[in-house]
Amino acid sequence: MTPPSSTATSTHEESVRTRPRVEGEREREILEATLETLVELGYDKLSFDAVAGAAKASKATLYRRWPAKVDLVVDALELMLGVEADRFPDTGTLRGDLISQACAKGGLADDQPVKVFGSLMNAMHRDRELHDAIMTRLIAPKMASAVHIFRAAQQRGEVGPGADLDLLARLLPAISIHEAMLTGSHPSQDRLVTLVDSVVLPACAATVQRD
Amino acid sequence: MTPPSSTATSTHEESVRTRPRVEGEREREILEATLETLVELGYDKLSFDAVAGAAKASKATLYRRWPAKVDLVVDALELMLGVEADRFPDTGTLRGDLISQACAKGGLADDQPVKVFGSLMNAMHRDRELHDAIMTRLIAPKMASAVHIFRAAQQRGEVGPGADLDLLARLLPAISIHEAMLTGSHPSQDRLVTLVDSVVLPACAATVQRD
Numbered sequence: 001m002t003p004p005s006s007t008a009t010s011t012h013e014e015s016v017r018t019r020p021r022v023e024g025e026r027e028r029e030i031l032e033a034t035l036e037t038l039v040e041l042g043y044d045k046l047s048f049d050a051v052a053g054a055a056k057a058s059k060a061t062l063y064r065r066w067p068a069k070v071d072l073v074v075d076a077l078e079l080m081l082g083v084e085a086d087r088f089p090d091t092g093t094l095r096g097d098l099i100s101q102a103c104a105k106g107g108l109a110d111d112q113p114v115k116v117f118g119s120l121m122n123a124m125h126r127d128r129e130l131h132d133a134i135m136t137r138l139i140a141p142k143m144a145s146a147v148h149i150f151r152a153a154q155q156r157g158e159v160g161p162g163a164d165l166d167l168l169a170r171l172l173p174a175i176s177i178h179e180a181m182l183t184g185s186h187p188s189q190d191r192l193v194t195l196v197d198s199v200v201l202p203a204c205a206a207t208v209q210r211d
Numbered sequence: 212m213t214p215p216s217s218t219a220t221s222t223h224e225e226s227v228r229t230r231p232r233v234e235g236e237r238e239r240e241i242l243e244a245t246l247e248t249l250v251e252l253g254y255d256k257l258s259f260d261a262v263a264g265a266a267k268a269s270k271a272t273l274y275r276r277w278p279a280k281v282d283l284v285v286d287a288l289e290l291m292l293g294v295e296a297d298r299f300p301d302t303g304t305l306r307g308d309l310i311s312q313a314c315a316k317g318g319l320a321d322d323q324p325v326k327v328f329g330s331l332m333n334a335m336h337r338d339r340e341l342h343d344a345i346m347t348r349l350i351a352p353k354m355a356s357a358v359h360i361f362r363a364a365q366q367r368g369e370v371g372p373g374a375d376l377d378l379l380a381r382l383l384p385a386i387s388i389h390e391a392m393l394t395g396s397h398p399s400q401d402r403l404v405t406l407v408d409s410v411v412l413p414a415c416a417a418t419v420q421r422d
Binding site: 042043044115118119120121122123124125126131135139164167170171173174175177178179181182184195198199201202203205206207 | 253254255326329330331332333334335336337342346350375378381382384385386388389390392393395405406409410412413414416417418
């Protein structure tokens with residue numbers, strides 16, 4: 001086995017240095033402009049032109065960093081959802097972990113995701129590439145961290161050994177998203193606590209009694 | 212109090228007789244073509260031209276019956292959801308009523324609504340008139356019949372007197388729609404029974420214990 005070629009590495013570094021790159025705060029501004037444009041126009045009508053205008057950037061700058069619309073949009077969604085934020089809380093109780101995660105940035109008490117995903121639903125149904133990118137890069141890590149919480153609860157005996165952890169992990173997002181769609185606004189932190197106490201914990205308790 | 216004017220009535224009937232009307236089976240065909248066009252194009256791109264083409268009808272015929280796109284679409288949704296179908300089942304148990312309603316035409320085990328509502332989400336967020344028409348004519352009667360089931364259960368003691376019936380009534384739709392969005396297909400009848408047993412009934416039982 002040969003090690004990675006140092007020539008290739010330095011060539012790559014040079015090419016990075018010689019091209020203006022979108023990074024750090026500037027990248028964040030562009031991604032935030034992408035989210036605003038998405039809510040305003042929807043995915044189908046979102047263009048690099050529109051984002052460039054909103055972000056006061058050149059289209060060429062955007063294309064260098066994001067070759068296709070799906071790349072730009074999924075990066076923007078990732079920023080919004082703070083995919084790495086509070087993935088594995090450890091408060092010692094299922095109730096505490098659920099509330100901690102829901103109230104973190106990009107969690108269910110955050111209002112931006114509801115508006116943004118509302119503007120993506122239609123496109124997600126019809127655009128396989130967008131659907132798969134969202135599932136892989138956003139939903140799968142969210143689900144994994146939710147399931148992690150329930151698995152820890154299972155080890156403490158708060159959830160029965162035969163429970164469907166995927167189903168339990170989906171309850172809070174499902175009800176929150178549904179309420180947000182019906183009412184047009186995301187659930188407050190108090191409402192999330194009510195949902196945890198009146199739906200999620202009883203469903204968990206039922207798995208303990210059943211087993 | 213005077214009875215409704217017979218002159219006004221006969222004038223109305225005459226005007227109905229002298230204009231070619233879309234009725235019965237023909238109306239149903241046009242509304243089904245509307246649903247197909249909606250899934251194919253989304254609400255924003257759906258036009259009377261497109262529906263006329265799909266239904267082999269003239270645009271003038273459509274406009275006479277449905278003055279605006281929102282009227283045509285909401286009538287089509289009403290047909291799909293069978294708003295009057297199994298609104299008030301009476302099997303004697305909450306479990307039986309929930310399963311009966313979910314498995315009726317236009318219920319949660321029906322796959323068409325998932326696809327159709329997926330194509331409407333974006334527009335619903337941005338188009339107030341469409342949103343309000345859907346809420347008033349479709350969601351409100353659905354919710355009313357779901358709440359009816361839980362109120363009957365409350366009278367039988369299956370649900371506690373202080374329970375939030377609106378929340379309980381939303382659980383099954385919320386989880387079904389969320390699973391459909393994640394997996395791309397609607398829950399089967401078996402899956403709906405699992406959701407009733409592992410989520411809805413435990414949440415109801417918790418309201419009895421709590422009160």
